[in-house]
Structure formats: C-alpha cells, structure tokens
Amino acid sequence: MPSFQRPVRYADVFCMSTCSCGARIPEEAGWCPVCLKTPVDEAALLEELNDSFGKTTWSAPAALLAPSPPPVHSRWQAGPRSFGLRVKLPITFVSVGITVFGVRMFGFVFVAPLIITTTLAMYSIWMRERVR
Numbered sequence: 001m002p003s004f005q006r007p008v009r010y011a012d013v014f015c016m017s018t019c020s021c022g023a024r025i026p027e028e029a030g031w032c033p034v035c036l037k038t039p040v041d042e043a044a045l046l047e048e049l050n051d052s053f054g055k056t057t058w059s060a061p062a063a064l065l066a067p068s069p070p071p072v073h074s075r076w077q078a079g080p081r082s083f084g085l086r087v088k089l090p091i092t093f094v095s096v097g098i099t100v101f102g103v104r105m106f107g108f109v110f111v112a113p114l115i116i117t118t119t120l121a122m123y124s125i126w127m128r129e130r131v132r
C-alpha cells in the first residue's frame with residue numbers, strides 16, 4: 001500500500017540563523033545585512049570554549065580538599081545547637097527550683113504538668129550534641 005508523505009516545505013529546508021542584533025540571516029551569509037557583523041560559527045566557538053576550560057590551571061585550595069575532621073559530641077561544651085555549661089546550669093537550677101518549690105507548695109498532683117515539662121526540658125538541654 002503506497003504511503004503518502006506531504007511535500008517538504010520551504011521552511012523545513014531553508015536554514016536561517018539569528019544575528020546578535022536580532023536580524024534573521026541565511027546560514028551561508030558572510031555578514032549580517034543589518035549590522036554588518038560577521039556571524040559566529042557556533043561549533044568553532046564551542047571548541048574554543050572547551051579548549052580554554054580544559055587549559056585552566058585553577059585548583060581548589062587545600063582547605064577545601066582536606067577531609068573533614070571527625071565530629072565531636074559533648075554534653076558540657078557549647079556548640080552551634082547547644083548551650084555551654086555557663087547557661088545550662090542556671091537554666092537547670094531555675095527550672096528545677098521552680099518545680100521543687102511548686103511541689104512543696106501545692107503537692108505533686110497540681111504540679112504534675114510542670115514536672116513533665118521540666119523533665120523534658122532537662123532531657124533536651126543535657127542531651128549530647130555535636131559541638132564540632
């Protein structure tokens with residue numbers, strides 16, 4: 001069974017490129033008819049760019065190439081996500097003191113939510129954290 005193909009249209013075979021000024025110029029044109037620039041050969045430009053990137057002499061600084069030191073975890077030292085002993089101790093004394101004071105004044109039953117809150121706060125404050 002014969003198959004019918006549509007005829008090739010002029011736009012499919014007529015190659016044009018665009019100048020940097022925006023004018024459409026034929027592929028084989030020696031210069032742009034509007035701005036008179038010589039069209040850039042994109043394949044040659046890509047080759048030149050690849051060559052110049054391949055010739056680079058830059059190398060990363062030694063500090064970037066060195067392996068990172070092993071992480072240090074501590075309960076006592078201050079880190080980016082944890083307080084030091086100078087802050088942890090006052091927080092502990094104040095919150096535990098308030099809780100003990102509440103228990104002595106009002107009894108365990110009424111202070112139970114505060115006991116739970118204090119316990120969770122002490123757990124998160126005194127947990128080991130990465131300091132380096």
Ligand SMILES: [Zn+2]
Pocket residue numbers: 019020021022023032033034035036037
């Ligand atoms: Zn042009």
